[in-house]
């Protein structure tokens with residue numbers, strides 16, 4: 001299936017954290033507008049309400065996800081019905097958890113892919129955690145494979161992106177490989193592009209000011225941050 005995601009795109013993931021000051025559809029729509037002004041090629045957004053709010057302010061392609069259920073298991077667009085909701089709200093592609101973990105509805109991934117293609121008519125971005133999951137997702141019919149879930153399914157979360165997984169998948173699958181997860185700096189972007197990424201997704205570094213503030217505050221020397229003002 002032809003993807004509306006252009007090669008060489010920077011995709012901005014406009015997702016809010018529950019309880020954060022920016023946790024609203026309106027805030028994510030503003031983030032999407034800012035991303036478009038800055039040159040983003042697409043937006044990734046969570047849930048029908050946020051997808052609809054972003055659809056109303058931009059013509060950029062939207063990668064829709066629908067996070068439901070327990071975050072320790074399969075929860076990114078876990079079912080066909082959850083995919084249908086974000087497509088009805090305006091998503092142009094659907095991203096979903098394509099790890100090898102058991103799925104909440106017990107249906108095989110291939111069946112979910114077939115229904116999304118046949119009944120919703122949109123391409124599928126498979127969020128994977130490992131090389132084997134990437135191969136399996138492509139074999140099951142994914143249109144694009146993303147490294148989104150590497151570092152989040154056990155064994156600890158590294159500080160930077162999984163450049164090696166991007167490289168291995170890009171050399172092995174006959175579909176675009178999207179780099180996603182912990183891409184925070186221009187150097188990270190160049191590293192995943194050099195590894196063969198078709199497009200690059202950045203979320204936290206752009207759309208989570210609370211995290212980024214804490215991240216930079218943590219770099220302050222302890223004595224400097226507590227010294228009295230003169």
Ligand SMILES: CC(=O)N[C@H](C=O)[C@@H](O)[C@H](O)[C@H](O)COP(=O)(O)O
Nearest residue numbers: 013148152180181182183202203204
């Ligand atoms: C693991 C998981 O649930 N990742 C989610 C996937 O949609 C989002 O929480 C991430 O923000 C997104 O993948 C972008 O990554 P980063 O925020 O690191 O640039």
